[in-house]
Amino acid sequence: MDDGKCILAKLTIVGESKVIDSLYRSLFPETHSMPREERVRVLINKQQADGLVIEFKAKDVSALRAAINSFLYMIHSCISTIMNIETQLRRRT
16 A cells, blocks of 8 residues: 555554463454455554554555454454453363
8 A cells, every 4th residue: 555645543452461472462363364455454553561552554544444343343343252251261160
């Protein structure tokens, strides 16, 4: 995607380091498998131990919205899964 006229968005997530690590490991592969990469590009970076920054660069609002919605859904799924696992582990003890 050329860096001409693009729409940019940045999502910053701060949390426990183990949650941030899990999110990073889950989301990073998705940044390399985006369909139609000429419309949207997603970069993900860890910021220290407790932060994650996801940057979106898109040619149009529809592509930006679709990418953000997809990543928000994946983030929600990851966090829900982590919470369910922690709940199950607490019940065992």
